[in-house]
Amino acid sequence: MDSSHPQEQHAETRLVTSGRDTKAQKGFVNPPVFHGSTVLYPTAEDLHAHRGEFTYGRHGSPTTKAFQETLMALEGPQCAGVGIVPSGLSAISTTLLSVLKAGDHILVVDNVYRPTRNFCNGMLTRYGVETTYFDPLIGAGIDKLFKPNTRAVLVEAPGSQSFEMPDIRVIADVAHGRGALVIDDNTWATPLYHRSLEQGVDISMQAATKYIGGHSDIMFGTISANAKAWPMIAEGIRLLGVCAGPDDVFLALRGLRTLSVRLAQHHRSGLEMARWLAARPEVARVLHPGLETDPGHAIWKRDFSGASGLFSIVLKPAPQKAVDTMLNTLKLFGMGFSWGGFESLAIPFDCDAYRTATKWAPGGPTLRLHIGLESTDDLKADLDRGFAALKAAM
Numbered sequence: 293m294d295s296s297h298p299q300e301q302h303a304e305t306r307l308v309t310s311g312r313d314t315k316a317q318k319g320f321v322n323p324p325v326f327h328g329s330t331v332l333y334p335t336a337e338d339l340h341a342h343r344g345e346f347t348y349g350r351h352g353s354p355t356t357k358a359f360q361e362t363l364m365a366l367e368g369p370q371c372a373g374v375g376i377v378p379s380g381l382s383a384i385s386t387t388l389l390s391v392l393k394a395g396d397h398i399l400v401v402d403n404v405y406r407p408t409r410n411f412c413n414g415m416l417t418r419y420g421v422e423t424t425y426f427d428p429l430i431g432a433g434i435d436k437l438f439k440p441n442t443r444a445v446l447v448e449a450p451g452s453q454s455f456e457m458p459d460i461r462v463i464a465d466v467a468h469g470r471g472a473l474v475i476d477d478n479t480w481a482t483p484l485y486h487r488s489l490e491q492g493v494d495i496s497m498q499a500a501t502k503y504i505g506g507h508s509d510i511m512f513g514t515i516s517a518n519a520k521a522w523p524m525i526a527e528g529i530r531l532l533g534v535c536a537g538p539d540d541v542f543l544a545l546r547g548l549r550t551l552s553v554r555l556a557q558h559h560r561s562g563l564e565m566a567r568w569l570a571a572r573p574e575v576a577r578v579l580h581p582g583l584e585t586d587p588g589h590a591i592w593k594r595d596f597s598g599a600s601g602l603f604s605i606v607l608k609p610a611p612q613k614a615v616d617t618m619l620n621t622l623k624l625f626g627m628g629f630s631w632g633g634f635e636s637l638a639i640p641f642d643c644d645a646y647r648t649a650t651k652w653a654p655g656g657p658t659l660r661l662h663i664g665l666e667s668t669d670d671l672k673a674d675l676d677r678g679f680a681a682l683k684a685a686m
């Protein structure tokens with residue numbers, strides 16, 4: 293391995309070294325935050341030709357360029373471009389509006405992030421695009437769901453509540469045979485642990501609000517695409533006019549610089565807590581593809597190089613009131629949406645309320661946990677207290 297060539301370097305190194313132009317930054321390691329709309333052109337001829345590295349604030353700045361170069365280096369050689377959008381959901385809506393048109397059909401995995409489903413059922417329906425949801429475990433059986441107008445397949449691996457693991461490689465093979473694009477919501481593993489563009493995905497989206505930001509202090513989204521899909525994404529971003537505030541772009545770049553150490557700790561602590569919970573008498577099942585007993589484990593092992601800190605547990609049957617008492621007792625696990633920050637979280641969820649292609653019947657109350665960067669001893673002690681309160685309230 294020749295470590296002087298960026299493509300030969302390990303991902304950890306590329307995260308640290310990419311997107312740096314210290315000469316342009318008068319020696320400083322980080323780019324400044326360019327707050328800017330207007331970019332001045334030196335001559336009328338340059339203005340007419342829109343000539344210049346930067347032309348208008350919405351189209352990018354040295355801050356966005358540094359972020360894009362770093363994420364591209366992480367995604368690998370298949371990545372032809374990275375689009376910047378104001379949130380994870382905006383990455384999804386911008387992608388779908390960029391690749392679909394009236395009369396198209398899209399296949400969407402049934403364990404998808406719920407607002408993705410709302411976007412398909414709401415805006416896409418109004419714009420004349422039909423959505424069919426499919427079982428995350430469908431594998432090659434997805435072939436029979438294709439129609440002549442199926443333009444794209446949207447997957448999420450694993451689903452961020454129920455953690456079933458679709459076989460993206462198999463689905464991508466079928467989709468490409470049918471001339472459809474494959475879109476992946478890669479928020480859970482990030483491109484550090486799941487190199488989706490190398491595994492048949494054409495467009496890999498990130499809620500960078502989560503692990504890329506990493507500190508629960510920004511809203512941000514990214515769209516990475518291969519050479520086939522990038523022109524559509526670039527055009528969609530330009531036509532829709534989406535962009536992100538420069539402070540958030542700067543914080544997202546700062547997040548990328550430390551992504552590998554944070555994610556390694558989330559991986560370790562998450563698996564340790566998952567194993568500990570699997571041995572608890574109050575827990576019926578742990579939904580974490582990194583566990584050897586999980587139905588998605590073989591796919592995870594084949595396609596992912598790590599796990600994040602997000603997984604779910606199914607409790608043995610208990611009244612919701614007792615589960616609420618447990619949640620109210622926890623001190624280190626906060627209750628709130630989002631995840632991927634430094635802090636641990638616990639929320640109840642119920643996929644049965646909205647699934648259409650599959651039945652969700654876990655057999656007990658379900659909680660989604662995010663394992664943050666606290667000591668796992670302290671997190672176990674917190675859950676110990678929570679379980680004691682659960683039992684006392686039954």
Ligand SMILES: *Cc1c(COP(=O)(O)O)cnc(C)c1O
Nearest residue numbers: 379380381405452479499501512
């Ligand atoms: C949070 C999340 C999103 C949306 O991201 P926002 O930045 O909150 O809009 C999309 N997909 C998944 C899997 C998420 O967890």
